[in-house]
Amino acid sequence: EVQLLEAGGGLVQPGGSLRLSCAASGFTFSTYAMTWVRQAPGKGLEWVSSITASGGSTSYADSVKGRFTISRDNSKNTLYVQMDSLRAEDTAVYYCAKFPNWNYKYQGMDVWGQGTTVTVSS
């Protein structure tokens, strides 16, 4: 069974940092692109960042560019996002999701994790 399990969420002060992880199982992690999508309380889905299967190419939403860094360790079947200079508006449930092929363009996410909650507040 394909599974994605996020971890690392919590309460952090504005300006602080947090690293989220997403452990993958049930599929060959190294052959699929991955992504982070977030959902602020009571709001819709917002794409955050994506990475190709090899990790050689990444893409970011303007709202997080320069503050968040997506990465992956294919030997550990794990996706990460390092979040720095956090703001109140980054408060959300963060989902990791996989794409159906090596590239993050054009074809939508097919499997989602259950999410981890990040709260940015003093």
Add this chain to the structure above:
Amino acid sequence: QSVLTQPPSASETPGQRVTITCSGSSSNIGINTVSWYQQVPGTAPRLLIYSDDQRPSGIPDRFSGSRSGTSASLAISGLQSEDEADYFCAVWDDSLNGHWVFGGGTKLTVL
């Protein structure tokens, strides 16, 4: 304000058919395929439709999708109470350096 426009709400009675629209532009829906997701409150999104009109295994054929011009639609026939959820469309947008965009979501109420 989402790049893709969906009606915020829809409602219909059990057994009936409902259609949810998703309006975009020439840089997204006009040239790329659309995915649809169902999200029951408090749970993760689930893929319902990919590549405009394809259903993943396990998704009932009551769910169907289509795309024309710069708009896409999700239709649900034979409505059931468990269909009550939020529905989101998503598509790759080729503008700027390229990025994913989501619709604002449609809350479906089964009356």
